Amino acid sequence: MVAVAEPQQAPPQVSQPGPQQGSRPIYRSKALIAGGIVLAWLVLWLVFRNVGTLSLDASALTPLHRWINSVNDAVGASRNSNPLFLYFFNEIRFVIDEFVTFVQALIAQPSFGRPVPVIGWLGVVAIAGFVSLVVAGWRVALLAVAGFVFLGLQGLWQESMDTLSLTLAAVVISLLFGIPLGVWAGLSDRAHRVITPVLDFMQTMPTFVYLAPLTLFFLIGPASATIATLIYAAPPAIRITAHAIRSVPHNTVEASESLGATWQQTLVKVLLPSARKTIVLGINQTIMAALSMVTIAALIDAPGLGKTVVKALQTLDVGTAFNAGLAIVVLAIVLDRVTTAATERRKLPRWAMFGGLGVTGVAVYLSYTYLWAAEFQSDVEIGSSIRQGATAVTEWVQDSLPVITGGFKDFVTLALINPLQALLAESPWFVVALVIVAFSFLIGGLRPAVVSAVCLGLLVATGLWQDSMITLASTLVATILVMVLGVVVGVWMGRSRRADRVIRPVLDAGQVMPAFVYLVPFLALFSASRFTAIIAAVVFAAPVAIKIIADGVRAVSPATVEAATALGSSSWQTIVKVQLPMARRALTLAANQGLIYVLSMVVVGGLVGAGALGYDVVAGFSQGQLYGKGLAAGVAIVVLGVMLDRLTQAAAKRWTN
Amino acid sequence: MDPVISVGNLWKVFGSNASQVVASDELKSLSRQELMDRTGAVAAVRGVDFDVAPGEMFVVMGLSGSGKSTLVRCLTRLVEPTAGTIMFEGEDILEADAKRLRDLRRNKFSMVFQHFGLLPHRTVADNVGYGLEIRGVPRAKRGERSQEVIDLVGLTGYEKSYPDQLSGGMQQRVGLARALAGDPDVLFFDEPFSALDPLIRRDMQSEVIRLHREVGKTMVFITHDLSEALKLGDRILIMRDGQVVQVGTGDELVGAPADDYVRDFVKDVPRSHVLTLKWIMRPPRPEDELDGPELPPETVVREAVRSVLSADKPVKVVRDGELLGVVADEEILGVVAGEA
Ligand SMILES: Nc1ncnc2c1ncn2[C@@H]1O[C@H](COP(=O)(O)OP(=O)(O)OP(=O)(O)O)[C@@H](O)[C@H]1O
Ligand SMILES: [Mg+2]
Numbered sequence: 001m002v003a004v005a006e007p008q009q010a011p012p013q014v015s016q017p018g019p020q021q022g023s024r025p026i027y028r029s030k031a032l033i034a035g036g037i038v039l040a041w042l043v044l045w046l047v048f049r050n051v052g053t054l055s056l057d058a059s060a061l062t063p064l065h066r067w068i069n070s071v072n073d074a075v076g077a078s079r080n081s082n083p084l085f086l087y088f089f090n091e092i093r094f095v096i097d098e099f100v101t102f103v104q105a106l107i108a109q110p111s112f113g114r115p116v117p118v119i120g121w122l123g124v125v126a127i128a129g130f131v132s133l134v135v136a137g138w139r140v141a142l143l144a145v146a147g148f149v150f151l152g153l154q155g156l157w158q159e160s161m162d163t164l165s166l167t168l169a170a171v172v173i174s175l176l177f178g179i180p181l182g183v184w185a186g187l188s189d190r191a192h193r194v195i196t197p198v199l200d201f202m203q204t205m206p207t208f209v210y211l212a213p214l215t216l217f218f219l220i221g222p223a224s225a226t227i228a229t230l231i232y233a234a235p236p237a238i239r240i241t242a243h244a245i246r247s248v249p250h251n252t253v254e255a256s257e258s259l260g261a262t263w264q265q266t267l268v269k270v271l272l273p274s275a276r277k278t279i280v281l282g283i284n285q286t287i288m289a290a291l292s293m294v295t296i297a298a299l300i301d302a303p304g305l306g307k308t309v310v311k312a313l314q315t316l317d318v319g320t321a322f323n324a325g326l327a328i329v330v331l332a333i334v335l336d337r338v339t340t341a342a343t344e345r346r347k348l349p350r351w352a353m354f355g356g357l358g359v360t361g362v363a364v365y366l367s368y369t370y371l372w373a374a375e376f377q378s379d380v381e382i383g384s385s386i387r388q389g390a391t392a393v394t395e396w397v398q399d400s401l402p403v404i405t406g407g408f409k410d411f412v413t414l415a416l417i418n419p420l421q422a423l424l425a426e427s428p429w430f431v432v433a434l435v436i437v438a439f440s441f442l443i444g445g446l447r448p449a450v451v452s453a454v455c456l457g458l459l460v461a462t463g464l465w466q467d468s469m470i471t472l473a474s475t476l477v478a479t480i481l482v483m484v485l486g487v488v489v490g491v492w493m494g495r496s497r498r499a500d501r502v503i504r505p506v507l508d509a510g511q512v513m514p515a516f517v518y519l520v521p522f523l524a525l526f527s528a529s530r531f532t533a534i535i536a537a538v539v540f541a542a543p544v545a546i547k548i549i550a551d552g553v554r555a556v557s558p559a560t561v562e563a564a565t566a567l568g569s570s571s572w573q574t575i576v577k578v579q580l581p582m583a584r585r586a587l588t589l590a591a592n593q594g595l596i597y598v599l600s601m602v603v604v605g606g607l608v609g610a611g612a613l614g615y616d617v618v619a620g621f622s623q624g625q626l627y628g629k630g631l632a633a634g635v636a637i638v639v640l641g642v643m644l645d646r647l648t649q650a651a652a653k654r655w656t657n
Numbered sequence: 658m659d660p661v662i663s664v665g666n667l668w669k670v671f672g673s674n675a676s677q678v679v680a681s682d683e684l685k686s687l688s689r690q691e692l693m694d695r696t697g698a699v700a701a702v703r704g705v706d707f708d709v710a711p712g713e714m715f716v717v718m719g720l721s722g723s724g725k726s727t728l729v730r731c732l733t734r735l736v737e738p739t740a741g742t743i744m745f746e747g748e749d750i751l752e753a754d755a756k757r758l759r760d761l762r763r764n765k766f767s768m769v770f771q772h773f774g775l776l777p778h779r780t781v782a783d784n785v786g787y788g789l790e791i792r793g794v795p796r797a798k799r800g801e802r803s804q805e806v807i808d809l810v811g812l813t814g815y816e817k818s819y820p821d822q823l824s825g826g827m828q829q830r831v832g833l834a835r836a837l838a839g840d841p842d843v844l845f846f847d848e849p850f851s852a853l854d855p856l857i858r859r860d861m862q863s864e865v866i867r868l869h870r871e872v873g874k875t876m877v878f879i880t881h882d883l884s885e886a887l888k889l890g891d892r893i894l895i896m897r898d899g900q901v902v903q904v905g906t907g908d909e910l911v912g913a914p915a916d917d918y919v920r921d922f923v924k925d926v927p928r929s930h931v932l933t934l935k936w937i938m939r940p941p942r943p944e945d946e947l948d949g950p951e952l953p954p955e956t957v958v959r960e961a962v963r964s965v966l967s968a969d970k971p972v973k974v975v976r977d978g979e980l981l982g983v984v985a986d987e988e989i990l991g992v993v994a995g996e997a
Contacts, residue, residue, distance in 0.1 A: 255774030255832075258735055259788040259839070260762030269791070273778045 030442055037442075041435050045427045052428035054465035058615075061629055062463030068628030075216055085217075093223040100169045100222040104303075108161035117161070120367030120374025121152050124161065126360040128334075133356055134348055136341035147334040152376035155383030156305065156327045163304030163331065166222065166294045167287065170229035174286050178234045179279070182241025183267070186275075192242060199235045206641060207232050207293060208603035208617055209634040211300050212627070225294065225302035233290035240282030244275035277343045284339035291335060292514035295328055296604070299621050305331075309516050313607050318394045318524045319387035325520040326386065332513055394524035409531045412477070417530055421473035429465050444650025455643035462632040462639070470612035472640060474530055474605070475598050478537040482594040483587075485538065486545030490590070491575055493546065494553025494583075504550075507543035515540055515604050523608050533605025533614065541597035545590040552586020553579050588652030595648060599641045603634075613637055659747070660708035661843060661875045662732065667705045667741030669727050669899075672698030679740040689898045701727035702738075703899035709843075709877060714869055716878045716890030724899040725879045729845050732877065733766055734758055746842070763792050766843040767836040771851050773828045775820040775835075782807065782816040785834045792839070806834040809871075810864070826857035830864075837872070846878045850885070862888055883922060887931055895919055912936035929958040929992050937992055938974045938982030945983055951975045952984075958992050965989045 056062065061069075079085050105111030106118050119127070125148045133141035151160040185192040211228050218224040248271050256266045272279075298306030305324045312321035348356075367373040397405065424432055433456045441449035459468045493500040518536045526532040556579050564578045580587065606614025613633045620630010668685075670678045678684045678698050689700050701724040709715045717725050730736035732743060734750060743750045745765065753761060767788065775784050783790075786803040794802075807816060810830040820828055829849055836844055846865075850858040862885060869876060880886050886893045887907040895902045895910065895918075903915035911931045914920040935954035941947060949970030952961055961984065965972045971985040 249772070249774070251770055251772045251774040252776055254735055255768070255770055255835075256776075256787070256791075258733060258762060258768040258770075259791060259835070260759040260764075261791045262759065265791045269787070270776060274776065276778070 034439070034442060037435055037438050041423065041427065041431065044431045045423055048428045048431065050426050052430065053426060054429045054460065054463075055425075056463060056466065058619075059626075061625070062632075064461070064463055065626075065628035065632055068631050069625065072216060072627050079219075089217045092227075093218045096169075096173070096218075096223040096226050097221070099173070100166060100226055103165040103169045104162060106165075108158060108165045116371070116374040118368060119364055121148075121157055121376045122373035123360075123364035123367035125149060125152075126363030126367075130356045130360040132334075132338045133352070135346070136338045137344075137346060140337050140341045143337055144334050147330045150330055151327055153380060153382045154323055154327050154386065155376075155381045156308070156324060157376040159303075159305045159308055159324065160327055160331060163291070163294055163306065163328070166225060166229070166297075166302060166304060167290045167335075170226045170233060170290045170294065171283075171287050173226065174230050174234040174237055174290065175283065177230075178237030178282075178286065179241055182238040182279075182282070183245055183272075185238065185242035186245025186271075187267075192246075195238065195242070199239055202231055203235050206600040206602065206634075206637055207296060208299065208600075209638050211297070212617070212620060212631045212634055215300055215621075220301045222302065224300050225297035228297055228300070229290050229293040232293040233286045236285035236289060237282045240285065241275070241279050244278030244282070245271055247278070248274045280339065280343045284336065284342075287335050287339055288332065291328070291332055295514045295516050299603075299618065306514075306516060309520070310607065313519060313523065316523070316528060318520065319389075319391035321520045321523065322390035323383050323386045325517045328514055328517055333509075390524070397525060398527070405525050409526050409529070412481075412534070413529075413531050416477045416480070417473060417534070420477060421470055424469040424473045425466050429460065432469060433460075440647055440650075443647060444654060448647050448650040451646045452643055455639045458639045459636055462636045464613065464616065464629075464633055464636050467612040467616060467633065468636045468640060471602055471610075471614065471637070474534050474537075474610060474612070475595070475602065475640070475644070478534045478541070478598040478601075479591065479595050481534070481538045482541045482545050482598060483591055485542045486549045486590050486594065487580070487587070489542075489546045490549025491553055491579065493550035494556075494579065495575075500550060500554075504547070507547055510539070510543045515601060519604060519608050528609030530605075530610050532608050533601070533610030536608070537598045537601035537605060540601050541594045544597055545594040548586050548590040548593060549583065552583035552590075555586075556582045585652070585656050588648065588655060592645065592648040592652065595644050596641065599637060599644070602637055613640075658711055660744075661711050661713075661746060662709040662877070663742075663744040664705060664707050664732070665742040665744075667702055667728070667731060667743065668700070668739045669702040669724070669731055669736060670698050670700045670739045672696065674698055675739045700899050702731060705741075705896075705899075705901050707894055707901065707904055709875060711875055712873050714876045714878060714889055714891045716880060716886045716893045717896060718880050718883065718886040718893060719896035721881060723896045725881070725896055726847050727899075728896070729768075729847050729877060729879050733762060733768060733845060735768075763788065763839060765841055766845060767839055767841040768845040768847065769829070769832045769836045769849045771848040773820070773832045773852075775828060775831055777820055779819075780816065781812060781818050781820070781823070781831050784820065784831055785838050788835060788839045802838055803834075806837045809837065809868070810834045824857075825853050826861060829853065829861060833864075833868075837868075841874070843875045843877065846876065848879050848881065851881070858885075865889065883926060887926065895922065907931050908933050908936060929962070932958050932992060934958065934961055934972075934974045934984050935981070937988045938984050939988065941971070941980070941983045945985075946970045947973060947980070947983070949973055949983075954981055958989065962989055962993065 079090070101109075104117075107124050108117055110116055111118060125145055128148050129141045129145040132144040136144075151157060181191075181195065185195045207228070210231060211224070214224045214228055218227060252270055252274065253266060256270045261269070294302060294304065295306030295309065298304065298310045301307075305328050308324035309321050309328070312318070312324065363373070433453075436456060437449050437453050440452040459465055462468070489503065493503055515536075518539050519532075522532045522535050522539070526535065560582070561574060561578060564574050569577065602610065602614045603617045604614070606612075606616070606618040613636055616626070616633030617630045617637070619626045620628075620633065668679045672678070674696055675698055678692065678696060678700065684692060684696065685704070687695065689703070692698060692700050703724075705728060707715075717728060719725050727736055731738040732750075734753075738751060741751075745761070750758070750761065776787065779787065782800070782803050785807055786794075786799040789799045789802060804816070807813060810833050812827065812830050812834065815823065815827065820831065823831070829852075832849065850861050853861060865876075865878075866889060868874075878886075878889055880889075890907060892904060892906055893910060894904045897918055903910060903919050905913075908931050910919060911923045911926055911928055912935075914923055933954060934952060934956050937958065938954070947970075949968050949972050950964055951973045952964065952975070954974050954976055961972065965984055966986055966989060971983040973983055974981045
């Protein structure tokens with residue numbers, strides 16, 4: 001019966017369904033038009049090369065940039081007189097600064113007239129171990145202790161503790177707001193409707209972009225860093241808490257009500273406990289996001305490991321960058337393991353509880369009283385060997401593998417980056433604008449064309465047209481590479497359970513790592529260049545794309561695949577004719593997310609030679625007279641992001657219908 | 658005896674314009690579909706009346722979507738009725754404020770749900786004690802009482818288990834125990850056994866019959882399964898599209914269906930298991946010999962078959978010495994043959 005039925009349903013699924021065949025002529029004519037546009041573009045490029053490119057020197061400013069500078073100065077001058085600052089921004093800054101300073105005083109910085117923090121390394125290690133033991137069990141506790149000791153051995157104890165303090169402070173504030181907001185959005189449909197778009201906005205905005213405006217209101221320093229981290233880290237907690245509350249089955253809530261529970265009782269005894277596990281997952285994401293952002297906030301002078309990495313990157317000191325990057329990874333792994341394991345139900349025997357408490361208390365006391373337990377001894381340090389090792393490996397690679405690394409780099413640079421960048425950045429601006437609008441119309445119709453036109457107009461207004469085009473070229477190249485990787489690895493994972501089992505944890509780990517960390521090894525391999533920045537962006541964005549595509553391919557019904565196989569399709573035919581077309585939605589989503597992730601790495605890329613907008617933003621943080629330009633570059637990145645996001649979404653809509 | 662629950666002209670309309678619908682006689686007279694087309698509102702319960710006597714097992718049955726769940730939720734105001742009255746022990750429940758309603762739910766009635774609605778993060782004992790906990794009963798007393806009802810529903814030994822470690826039937830026993838723990842006057846069951854497989858369902862039905870006998874509580878039981886209704890119900894209310902079609906005992910429904918809908922419903926029922934002699938007896942004819950054996954009119958046909966067929970004279974149906982009619986082979990065979 002089944003054997004007969006399957007081939008019968010198969011044909012319409014294997015040979016692509018009617019609508020596509022029906023619309024072939026349209027596709028063909030569209031392809032023709034697109035070809036015509038590109039041809040015309042090439043000709044115009046040859047004729048008008050380097051005319052009307054709206055280029056701007058690295059140190060040159062437009063009136064807009066100067067105006068922003070003057071606003072910045074004016075705001076700075078009125079900071080202690082304007083009531084809005086006196087009673088609002090300054091108050092917030094004060095409270096947050098105090099809080100962060102307090103946490104730092106506990107574990108990171110000399111404080112209260114002491115040469116060392118209140119709790120020294122021994123106490124911190126003991127507390128980390130004990131907390132991990134209580135929430136996550138023996139093994140994770142061992143991992144935590146080992147991880148923290150390793151941080152000390154690296155010679156980065158104080159930097160690590162600064163990073164940890166900032167992260168913890170930001171997480172505490174995020175959760176203080178995030179969990180109640182999430183519960184509210186979980187209970188009330190109206191709140192949910194209001195909060196969701198705000199969160200969408202917070203999460204799609206490239207992280208660096210709000211750093212500059214924040215410093216305008218909260219100055220450079222811990223407060224701005226913490227608030228930037230909040231903006232980035234609170235959304236997952238809010239979202240996941242709301243989701244968790246919403247997915248508690250209605251019938252348990254109803255059962256509780258039927259027994260006469262008040263709504264507070266239902267919330268505390270039914271909703272929150274049932275949602276606990278998911279909420280802890282949200283906390284995990286918030287912690288990881290906070291750690292990532294705290295390291296990035298080094299750009300606005302946040303203390304800690306991020307600062308070490310940034311300084312090392314600026315002097316191209318790969319060894320130091322690697323050592324600090326490794327410390328970030330260790331911290332990330334420990335925090336991730338502890339919070340992931342905390343989702344499980346666990347009960348510690350009483351003796352372990354009291355024993356642990358006692359040991360921790362003694363350790364904290366020792367670290368408060370004795371210098372040896374407070375300051376990590378530097379004579380057992382292994383950080384310098386790590387630094388030297390990394391430098392040696394880098395030099396060796398650069399000396400002995402230039403054929404491979406250099407060849408790859410040259411290939412991508414010459415075959416992809418250079419031509420695209422030449423076309424985009426060396427054509428007259430109005431030609432490029434016309435081409436982009438025309439493509440938007442072809443891809444999505446009138447609305448996307450209008451959106452693109454508006455966005456392009458804004459780019460011109462920022463005074464950074466040429467930089468935007470250079471960044472656009474890199475972004476497109478990176479996205480293409482992300483999609484190639486995504487399709488190859490995604491299809492492989494989607495088709496093979498074993499591949500999925502092996503690769504997925506690697507991807508998960510990759511996503512947990514703060515963006516900075518990627519830069520270091522690539523800097524070592526490829527030195528500072530556009531290519532290095534692109535590869536870092538690809539590595540950052542690929543896990544998301546791969547996972548989305550793998551899930552999409554996996555979701556194609558096995559019956560369809562089986563039917564195609566029964567009809568004699570080769571694996572290649574099955575992939576190309578069945579699995580990929582049916583996973584269209586996933587492909588477009590992957591492209592869209594890939595783009596957004598790549599864009600969010602533009603500024604980080606600015607640290608390692610990407611130039612253009614990324615460099616403008618970074619320079620704006622460090623040099624006062626470039627502040628306005630940096631802010632404008634941030635806006636340009638957002639505008640690019642909006643344009644590409646709308647465009648891919650419009651294309652996705654057309655293509656999946 | 659006064660009824661425990663007395664429902665009068667109860668309406669529940671879903672939709673933003675619900676109150677307009679019940680205010681208009683014209684709209685109320687429309688069928689559910691017409692109302693839906695005209696106003697977009699769904700009339701889930703439409704003008705339902707019934708009484709439940711103390712200690713009675715009252716069954717509400719109807720097809721999926723006929724409004725049973727909505728009706729039973731209206732009775733405890735888990736769903737807010739749109740119009741009508743619900744008297745519970747002489748008190749109008751619709752008048753109760755939030756606090757009084759909570760008191761009623763805590764002390765007077767409780768409910769068993771189709772999908773159990775257990776709390777996955779609590780042990781069996783803590784699930785059963787949940788109702789007592791929210792009333793503020795101290796832990797020790799709670800534990801004692803939980804243990805009592807856990808024993809009563811036959812879950813002894815599973816107190817420390819979590820719901821996901823139990824089979825469906827056992828989970829529903831937990832639901833049952835939780836409902837019993839507060840010692841309510843009335844128990845509501847919303848299709849409690851629909852999610853269970855047939856064998857377990859039969860066990861659980863017997864369990865409920867036993868509990869009904871042992872604790873003597875008033876019970877309102879929702880089901881879409883006619884045989885379950887006949888097995889459990891003292892009286893059965895049949896619903897269709899939100900309205901009451903017929904209320905009666907099992908043999909009344911089978912013997913005198915109110916309309917084709919009910920007739921259709923009951924046509925597959927083994928009539929000999931449900932009908933009593935009252936429904937098949939005929940007046941004595943002159944040629945009948947009236948000195949045969951006697952049986953009361955409530956005797957189920959199946960139980961009378963042997964005596965009627967083995968007697969060589971018609972069996973007399975007698976109540977309090979009064980001859981109501983007679984039953985002979987042909988009447989019995991008519992019922993039994995009709996089933997084949
Ligand atoms: N919250 C609601 N909002 C809108 N319509 C509802 C709501 N709840 C129930 N209804 C509608 O009311 C009608 C009766 O539903 P109800 O759940 O009471 O039926 P039921 O007899 O219990 O069915 P089942 O046997 O499937 O449980 C259905 O048409 C349903 O769509
Ligand atoms: Mg129902």
